[in-house]
Every structure is written in C-alpha cells, then in structure tokens.
Amino acid sequence: MNRFSLWPQAASEQAARVDLLFIGLLVISGAILLLVAGLLLVFCLRYRRGSSAPRGLLPGFLRRDVEIGWTTGTLFLALFLFWWAGATQLRAKDPPAGALEIHVAAKQWMWKARHPNGAREINALHVPRGEAVRLVMTSQDVIHSFFVPAFRLKQDVIPGRFTEMWFRATEPGEYRLFCAEFCGTDHARMGGTVTVMQPEDYARWAAAQPQEENLAEEGARLFTALGCSGCHAPASAVHAPLLAGAYGRMVHLADGRTIRADEAYIRDSILQPKRDVVAGFEPIMPSFEGLVDQGDLQRLVAYVQSLRGEAAR
Amino acid sequence: MSGITAERAVPDRPSRADSYLTVETGLASWLLTTDHKRIALLYMAAITVFFFVGGAGAVAMRIELFTPQADLLSADAYNRAFTFHGVIMVWFFLIPSIPVILGNFLLPLMIGARDLAFPRLNLISWYIFIAAGALAAYTLLAGGVDTGWTFYTPLSTAFANGHVLAAATAVFVAGFSTIASAVNFIVTTHLLRAPGLTWFRLPLFVWALYATSVVMVLATPVLAMVLLLIFAERAFGIPIFDPLRGGDPVLFQHLFWFYSHPAVYIMILPSFGVISELVTCYARRRVFGYSFMVYAILWISLVGFLVWGHHMFVSGQSVFASLAFSLLSFVVAVPSAIKVFNWTATLYRGQIVFDAPMIYALGFIGLFTIGGLTGLFLASVPVDVHVTDTYFVVAHFHYIMVGGAVSAFYGGLTFWWPKMTGRLYPEGWARFAAVMMFFGFGFTFFPMFIMGFLGMPRRYHVYPEEFQVWHVLASAGAVILAAAYLLPMGYFAWSLVWGRRASANPWDATGLEWQTSSPPPRENFLVSPAVDRGPYDYHPAHTGPPSMEREPHRPQGGQA
Numbered sequence: 048m049n050r051f052s053l054w055p056q057a058a059s060e061q062a063a064r065v066d067l068l069f070i071g072l073l074v075i076s077g078a079i080l081l082l083v084a085g086l087l088l089v090f091c092l093r094y095r096r097g098s099s100a101p102r103g104l105l106p107g108f109l110r111r112d113v114e115i116g117w118t119t120g121t122l123f124l125a126l127f128l129f130w131w132a133g134a135t136q137l138r139a140k141d142p143p144a145g146a147l148e149i150h151v152a153a154k155q156w157m158w159k160a161r162h163p164n165g166a167r168e169i170n171a172l173h174v175p176r177g178e179a180v181r182l183v184m185t186s187q188d189v190i191h192s193f194f195v196p197a198f199r200l201k202q203d204v205i206p207g208r209f210t211e212m213w214f215r216a217t218e219p220g221e222y223r224l225f226c227a228e229f230c231g232t233d234h235a236r237m238g239g240t241v242t243v244m245q246p247e248d249y250a251r252w253a254a255a256q257p258q259e260e261n262l263a264e265e266g267a268r269l270f271t272a273l274g275c276s277g278c279h280a281p282a283s284a285v286h287a288p289l290l291a292g293a294y295g296r297m298v299h300l301a302d303g304r305t306i307r308a309d310e311a312y313i314r315d316s317i318l319q320p321k322r323d324v325v326a327g328f329e330p331i332m333p334s335f336e337g338l339v340d341q342g343d344l345q346r347l348v349a350y351v352q353s354l355r356g357e358a359a360r
Numbered sequence: 361m362s363g364i365t366a367e368r369a370v371p372d373r374p375s376r377a378d379s380y381l382t383v384e385t386g387l388a389s390w391l392l393t394t395d396h397k398r399i400a401l402l403y404m405a406a407i408t409v410f411f412f413v414g415g416a417g418a419v420a421m422r423i424e425l426f427t428p429q430a431d432l433l434s435a436d437a438y439n440r441a442f443t444f445h446g447v448i449m450v451w452f453f454l455i456p457s458i459p460v461i462l463g464n465f466l467l468p469l470m471i472g473a474r475d476l477a478f479p480r481l482n483l484i485s486w487y488i489f490i491a492a493g494a495l496a497a498y499t500l501l502a503g504g505v506d507t508g509w510t511f512y513t514p515l516s517t518a519f520a521n522g523h524v525l526a527a528a529t530a531v532f533v534a535g536f537s538t539i540a541s542a543v544n545f546i547v548t549t550h551l552l553r554a555p556g557l558t559w560f561r562l563p564l565f566v567w568a569l570y571a572t573s574v575v576m577v578l579a580t581p582v583l584a585m586v587l588l589l590i591f592a593e594r595a596f597g598i599p600i601f602d603p604l605r606g607g608d609p610v611l612f613q614h615l616f617w618f619y620s621h622p623a624v625y626i627m628i629l630p631s632f633g634v635i636s637e638l639v640t641c642y643a644r645r646r647v648f649g650y651s652f653m654v655y656a657i658l659w660i661s662l663v664g665f666l667v668w669g670h671h672m673f674v675s676g677q678s679v680f681a682s683l684a685f686s687l688l689s690f691v692v693a694v695p696s697a698i699k700v701f702n703w704t705a706t707l708y709r710g711q712i713v714f715d716a717p718m719i720y721a722l723g724f725i726g727l728f729t730i731g732g733l734t735g736l737f738l739a740s741v742p743v744d745v746h747v748t749d750t751y752f753v754v755a756h757f758h759y760i761m762v763g764g765a766v767s768a769f770y771g772g773l774t775f776w777w778p779k780m781t782g783r784l785y786p787e788g789w790a791r792f793a794a795v796m797m798f799f800g801f802g803f804t805f806f807p808m809f810i811m812g813f814l815g816m817p818r819r820y821h822v823y824p825e826e827f828q829v830w831h832v833l834a835s836a837g838a839v840i841l842a843a844a845y846l847l848p849m850g851y852f853a854w855s856l857v858w859g860r861r862a863s864a865n866p867w868d869a870t871g872l873e874w875q876t877s878s879p880p881p882r883e884n885f886l887v888s889p890a891v892d893r894g895p896y897d898y899h900p901a902h903t904g905p906p907s908m909e910r911e912p913h914r915p916q917g918g919q920a
Contacts, residue, residue, distance in 0.1 A: 228749060
C-alpha cells in the first residue's frame with residue numbers, strides 16, 4: 048500500500064473499465080496537446096519577427112473550411128468520448144440480483160458497516176472476492192462520500208436518504224477507504240481499510256464475528272413495537288398493503304403513477320405515507336417522522352426487504 | 361484618412377493638467393471619483409490586498425501539506441485556511457479581477473467612449489465591494505469559517521462551528537457589486553460605442569466582457585437566493601435543506617452549482633478576451649476566425665448554464681441526469697477548443713515578437729489546453745466518479761483559474777500597464793517573470809493530477825505517506841510560483857518612478873485605446889474617435905505582413 052507508483056491499484060471489475068477509458072482519454076488528450084504545442088512551437092520559430100519564411104496570400108481553403116472542419120471534428124470527438132464514457136457507466140448501473148447487501152452508516156467521523164448476518168465493523172469493510180457486493184448507505188449527520196480508489200468508486204452518503212453503490216472485487220488485499228466529501232473537523236481522518244478476502248475466508252471471518260441479531264430481526268421487533276404490524280400483518284382487520292414480497296416490485300399508486308418499491312420508497316412511505324399511496328388503499332397511515340431515527344429506518348427497511356425472501360419461497 | 365497620420369495626431373503624453381492621474385489631486389479626488397480609470401485603480405488596490413490574503417491561505421496549506429502529519433495547523437485551522445483561500449480567491453479576486461480592473465479601465469477606451477454609462481454606479485459598486493471585503497475580513501478576524509467555499513448543507517447550516525453567516529453575507533454583498541458592474545458594462549457596450557463601431561467590429565475583449573456581464577447578471581441572483589436560504593435555515597431555523605425536517609440537502613448543490621458553474625465562465629471568459637488581444641498584437645496578425653471567436657464566447661456563456669450537474673455525478677442523482685449533464689459538458693468543450701485552435705492559427709504567417717505579454721499569452725494557451733483537456737476526463741462519468749473530490753479536480757480548476765485566468769490577468773496588466781500609468785515596465789524582468797510563472801505553475805499543480813488519480817482526496821490536512829512525494833513537489837513549485845507573482849508587483853512599482861515614459865502606442869497596436877495619449881486624459885479622447893474598419897488590421901486582408909519588417913498597421917479608428 049505504500050509503494051511509490053504512478054498508477055493506483057486496481058481491484059474491481061469497474062476499475063479495469065475505468066482504467067481503459069482513462070488510458071483512452073490520456074492518448075487522445077496527449078495527441079491534442081502535442082498537436083497544439085507542436086503547432087505553437089513551429090509557428091513561433093518559423094514566423095518569428097524578421098524570419099525569411101514567406102507570408103504571401105493565405106490559401107483560400109484556410110479562411111473558412113478549416114474552421115468548419117475543426118469545429119465539426121472536435122464535436123464528433125466529443126460525442127464519441129461521451130458515447131464511450133456513457134456506455135461504460137451504463138454497463139455498471141444496476142447490481143446483479145442476489146448481490147451481498149451490506150449496510151453502511153456514516154457519521155462524523157467514522158464509517159459503520161453492518162453485514163447481512165449481523166456482523167458489525169467500524170472504519171473497516173471485509174468483502175468476498177468475486178461476489179457482487181451492494182452497499183446501502185446513509186448518513187446520520189452531514190454528507191460524506193464513500194471512496195475506495197482501488198475500486199475507482201465513490202458515492203456520496205447523504206442524511207435522510209439511501210444511496211447505493213455496488214462492486215465486484217477482483218483482487219484480494221487491503222485497500223484504502225476515504226471520506227471524499229468535506230464533512231467537518233476530522234474529515235481527513237475519516238477513513239479505513241477495505242479488505243478483499245477469498246470467499247471461503249470471508250465466510251469464516253463473518254462466522255467468527257460476534258453474532259448479534261441482524262438488521263432485519265431488529266427491524267421485525269421494531270415493526271411490532273411501533274405498531275406497524277397492527278395494520279400490515281396478514282391477519283389484521285385494517286385494510287393495509289401486505290408487505291411480503293412487496294420489496295423490489297413495481298407498485299401502482301392511487302394517482303395512476305407506477306413506482307418501484309425500493310429502499311427510498313419504503314423509507315418515504317414510513318415518513319410521508321400520504322405521498323405515494325398504493326392504489327386501492329385509503330391514506331390512513333400516520334407519519335412516523337420524528338418517531339424513528341436513521342438507524343431505526345435502516346432496520347425497518349431491512350425487515351421489509353427480508354420479507355421478499357418469504358414470498359419467493 | 362491614413363492610420364499613420366491619425367496616430368501622429370495624438371500626443372504621446374498629455375500635459376499634467378490633462379492626464380487622468382494628475383488632473384485632480386488629493387485623497388477625496390480619488391475616493392469620490394467617477395472616472396472609470398481611477399475606479400479601476402481603486403479596484404486594483406483592493407484586489408491586490410485580497411490576493412495577498414487569499415495567497416496567505418494557500419501558503420499556510422502548502423507548508424502544512426509538506427509532511428503527512430499535522431505540524432503547522434490543527435485540523436480546524438487547516439479547514440478554515442482552505443475555506444478562506446477559496447472564498448477570497450473566487451469572489452474577491454478571480455471574479456472581479458479582469459472585469460473590474462482591466463475591463464473598467466479599458467471598456468470605454470476600447471469603444472471610444474468618455475466613461476461607462478453610469479459613472480456613479482461604478483463608484484458605488486466599488487464601495488459595495490469594499491463593504492463586502494470588510495465583512496470577509498471580519499469573518500477572518502472573528503475566527504474564520506470551516507465549510508469550504510461551497511457551503512454544502514447540512515454541514516453549513518447545522519454542523520459548522522465557524523462564522524458561516526458572516527462569510528455568506530460577505531459573498532452576498534459582493535454579488536451586488538458584481539451585478540452593478542455587469543449592468544454598467546452591458547449598457548455601455550450597447551449605447552456608447554463610437555460611430556462606426558458595429559458589433560462585429562468590437563475587439564474580442566469587449567465581446568468577452570459583454571458575455572461575462574450577461575452571465576453575471578443572470579447567475580449572481582441565484583447565488584444571492586441560495587445564500588439567503590442558508591441564512592434562513594442557520595439563523596432562523598427555517599427548514600429548507602435539513603433532512604430531519606423534510607428538507608433536501610442535495611437541493612442546495614443544484615442551486616449552488618447553477619450559479620457556480622457559470623461563475624467558472626465568469627472567471628475565464630474575460631481572459632479569453634485578453635489573450636485574443638495579446639496574441640493578435642504580438643503576432644502582428646488579424647485574429648484567425650474572428651466571427652467564430654465571437655460565437656464561441658456566446659455559445660460558452662449559454663451552454664455554461666446547462667452543465668451544473670457535472671459537479672454532482674456522485675451525489676446520488678439519477679444516472680440518466682448524469683449522462684445528460686455529461687453530454688452537455690462535452691459539448692461546451694468544443695467552443696473552448698475552437699478558441700485554442702484559433703489562437704494557434706493566428707500565429708500562422710505572423711511576425712511574432714516575444715515580449716512579456718506574448719509569453720504570458722503562450723503560457724496561457726498551454727496551461728488552458730491542459731486544463732481544458734482534463735475537463736474531458738471529468739465530463740466522463742465513470743472517470744469523474746473516481747477522481748471527483750480528489751486533487752485531480754483541484755489541479756484541473758487551478759489550471760483553468762490560476763494557470764489560465766491569473767496568467768491572463770498578469771499578461772493583460774503588463775500589456776496595458778503603459779496605457780494605465782504612462783510608464784514602460786522593464787522588459788527583461790517581465791519576460792523572466794512570465795517564464796517563471798509558467799514553470800512554477802506546472803511544478804505546483806501538475807503533481808496534483810497524479811496524486812488525485814492515485815486517490816488523494818481534497819481538503820485533507822493529514823494524508824497517507826504514499827502521497828508525500830507529490831505534495832513535496834507541489835509545495836516546492838509553489839515557492840517558485842509565489843516568487844513569480846511577487847516579482848511583477850516589484851517591477852511595476854519600480855516602473856512608476858523610474859520606468860521610461862511610454863508613447864501613446866508603444867506596441868503599435870490597432871485598438872482604439874491606443875489612439876489616445878498614455879496615460880489618457882480625463883475624458884479619454886480629446887476628439888471623439890470614429891471607426892471605419894474591423895479590429896486587428898495589422899496587414900492587408902488574407903496576406904501576411906512582409907517577411908523582413910513590421911508592416912505599419914492601420915488603427916481601428918481615428919480622431920475624426
């Protein structure tokens with residue numbers, strides 16, 4: 048990790064694609080820079096004051112055609128680069144189904160991670176090599192940014208909403224984790240280590256962590272404690288949407304829109320239940336704004352997510 | 361009317377009673393002046409002070425970053441240093457520098473007017489600027505502010521301990537000064553052009569000032585509004601950005617960058633104008649593709665309003681929004697490239713003289729090209745995701761703002777110094793400073809591209825050891841750069857007393873500002889000029905100047 052180098056370590060699938068694009072941009076920009084610098088140098092030498100170079104009539108094609116030529120040339124180059132960069136980004140847009148889901152909570156000035164089996168880490172993240180890992184992140188105070196240079200990935204972590212990023216690590220090793228968005232006094236010390244392990248090592252590591260209830264189980268208790276189950280349980284007398292299998296599905300809303308029931312939707316439905324009411328239901332749910340904090344929200348969302356599995360089974 | 365006789369009709373030096381510098385004396389004659397030339401000098405005095413204050417922040421940072429540990433500054437002190445560096449340099453140096461110093465001085469001269477359209481508004485805008493500067497100084501003395509110049513919420517509204525409101529007020533007030541100057545420039549350009557000076561005969565510096573002023577008038581109110589929202593939330597607890605009370609912290613970023621990306625063009629467009637004037641004069645060539653240069657300026661000002669989202673690729677905005685902003689960012693790169701190509705082509709078949717302003721201009725083209733090309737990296741979403749908020753971005757915008765705008769400012773100041781003061785600067789020292797500025801800049805900021813790509817995040821006062829080599833290079837380069845910035849201040853001051861007297865047109869340039877004495881009289885022109893040709897008439901159309909000597913140029917206008 049401490050060697051002198053000109054190229055950062057690359058340890059994810061996306062890193063390889065970003066590096067390819069970066070090299071392409073380097074080559075193209077290098078060529079343009081050489082062209083401009085070369086022309087400047089040649090013109091400066093050849094047409095310095097008093098040199099004997101001829102300076103007769105300007106060739107006709109130079110007056111307008113050249114201008115139009117390099118304008119369109121530059122435009123097409125720009126469009127080509129946009130296409131290349133855009134395609135690279137879209138390829139990595141959605142995580143594959145069944146990605147390992149790790150919840151990350153940021154606060155001034157530490158990173159807290161929670162694995163599916165309940166294992167917790169602070170300023171460290173262990174992930175298996177070769178498996179898609181999806182981070183669902185939120186902040187408890189200001190905006191932070193989860194940055195792993197070796198993965199070429201960065202995602203702002205925002206209070207009051209979930210953001211996510213996913214990656215597939217390719218090389219076992221230890222990599223730096225930084226906070227990239229300025230977040231106050233100890234911003235520079237808000238970092239840690241991402242450890243990529245072989246899958247079997249990861250399984251062993253995860254099993255060896257102190258077992259606690261996982262997020263979903265805690266969420267299930269909250270679900271009862273807060274009274275959610277009074278309406279949303281299958282046996283309830285109140286007419287409320289059933290949550291089993293709801294996560295990830297497209298939902299028809301009362302106002303005709305269709306929306307995907309993702310983390311953000313579940314979160315919003317807890318805080319602002321009257322905003323996106325499911326078609327066929329009355330807007331009778333009270334808001335839980337102020338009754339649940341960010342941690343509780345993460346637990347409740349994890350619980351609703353966990354119901355997906357039961358429906359599928 | 362021959363250009364040569366018209367030129368000879370102008371006295372090189374005005375009598376003491378005529379020169380704007382000596383026509384009135386006493387402190388009040390300066391502090392209450394409505395002469396655009398004197399106000400430009402007032403601005404120069406104020407902005408020089410801010411340049412030193414902002415520079416002090418940079419010096420503190422570069423010393424601190426020499427080692428990976430915290431030695432000179434505590435974490436909070438470092439955060440306040442870079443915030444102050446950013447706030448001062450953006451709003452109190454870069455945005456005003458070229459428009460209100462060179463622009464204020466030159467715009468009426470270049471269009472053959474006696475003054476700006478609203479001379480008293482011009483003076484008021486200086487006082488507003490000074491009031492804003494006093495607020496900024498108060499912020500610093502009271503203990504500073506620790507949010508970064510970007511004031512991101514909810515850090516700035518709920519968590520920062522510094523004097524956020526004082527800093528925001530300073531910036532808010534400075535905005536009124538900007539708007540007042542911009543309105544003045546727009547009206548002046550529309551109404552006060554000399555007879556015959558049609559829009560497509562305007563020098564490119566005037567076009568650049570005009571476009572900049574339009575962007576200022578349209579963008580600055582958005583900044584004022586977003587700062588008021590910060591004020592409402594931090595001072596009065598009105599929830600706007602606070603997520604705990606239903607606000608949206610990312611909304612702030614949209615509003616802020618809707619102003620601040622156009623602000624980038626506010627900072628760089630005037631330097632495009634300056635460089636066009638310098639290149640064409642010292643190459644003794646008409647500027648290549650004049651109309652394309654004008655359209656490029658206008659295109660940049662327009663599309664510059666539509667690319668703000670490229671600052672937010674990792675903010676959680678939709679990937680499709682990111683792609684749209686990416687496309688527009690690539691598109692806005694095209695006119696900048698056109699300008700670089702046109703400056704280069706202007707040299708073709710020229711009679712190039714390597715005086716100091718030309719060296720600044722050539723350095724500008726090189727540094728701006730690198731800054732612009734790295735903009736392509738940042739417009740590419742996947743690469744930006746990796747390098748945003750790292751030193752790569754720091755390097756990129758310093759190449760544009762400092763390598764570009766500050767080099768152009770020094771180049772322009774050198775070029776027009778004889779007109780402003782009536783004295784010639786020492787050419788040898790000026791060339792030395794120009795070369796030193798180019799290399800000092802490169803040594804300071806190029807290593808930042810590399811460490812940024814390696815993953816060094818910005819706004820860190822301690823950092824992992826593997827980045828130290830690059831930080832040491834940057835800090836060492838900063839010493840050279842600082843010397844290159846101080847040197848011209850020394851020889852400019854020297855020239856005021858011992859410099860040779862300048863003639864009316866020491867560079868044989870064609871612009872109207874050279875068709876009056878150096879320094880100009882209070883009313884700019886003893887006889888109002890009229891214009892009968894386009895700008896930059898350094899040689900017969902479509903041919904080069906003769907190979908062995910300078911062709912006598914034809915000035916754009918004469919005293920009719």
